[in-house]
Amino acid sequence: MDERTWERVREVVAGIPAGHVLGYGDVARHAGIRSARLVGRILAEDGADLPWHRVLRSDGTVAEHLRRRQLAELHAEGVAVGNGRVDMRRHRWEPGAERASTDGSSGCAAGSGTRG
DNA sequence: GGATTGACCACCC
DNA sequence: AGGGTGGCCAATC
Numbered sequence: 001m002d003e004r005t006w007e008r009v010r011e012v013v014a015g016i017p018a019g020h021v022l023g024y025g026d027v028a029r030h031a032g033i034r035s036a037r038l039v040g041r042i043l044a045e046d047g048a049d050l051p052w053h054r055v056l057r058s059d060g061t062v063a064e065h066l067r068r069r070q071l072a073e074l075h076a077e078g079v080a081v082g083n084g085r086v087d088m089r090r091h092r093w094e095p096g097a098e099r100a101s102t103d104g105s106s107g108c109a110a111g112s113g114t115r116g
Numbered sequence: 117g118g119a120t121t122g123a124c125c126a127c128c129c
Numbered sequence: 130a131g132g133g134t135g136g137c138c139a140a141t142c
Binding site: 023024025028035036037038039040041042043044047052055056057058059062063065066070 | 122123124125126
């Protein structure tokens with residue numbers, strides 16, 4: 001397998017700031033791959049030391065086995081979680097625009113970062 | 117090497 | 130608001 005792929009994905013996932021989330025597809029795109037499934041696969045293999053909880057489905061939902069963990073972690077970071085769902089429109093992180101923020105319409109929902 | 121499985125996404129009805 | 134299908138990439142049996 002191409003270790004480059006794993007590195008790419010790890011780089012993106014590890015670059016997601018607290019209080020924000022990304023979709024497997026988004027991570028894949030920024031990682032240079034076209035398969036979102038591959039992202040989840042990598043996270044499952046070596047995501048143990050990565051903020052994988054900041055990665056969810058594009059639908060805002062999460063896998064059954066992770067539902068408990070995912071939502072819990074996000075909720076601890078200040079992410080809006082409701083009915084077992086996350087507000088992808090509210091916390092969707094945009095790689096490259098982390099410091100752009102030109103519009104002052106709405107501030108960042110991310111409060112404290114330090115986790116555990 | 118063939119078939120199946122995954123922490124998925126977009127499309128269509 | 131929900132169900133079925135094709136595509137994608139790698140690991141596994």
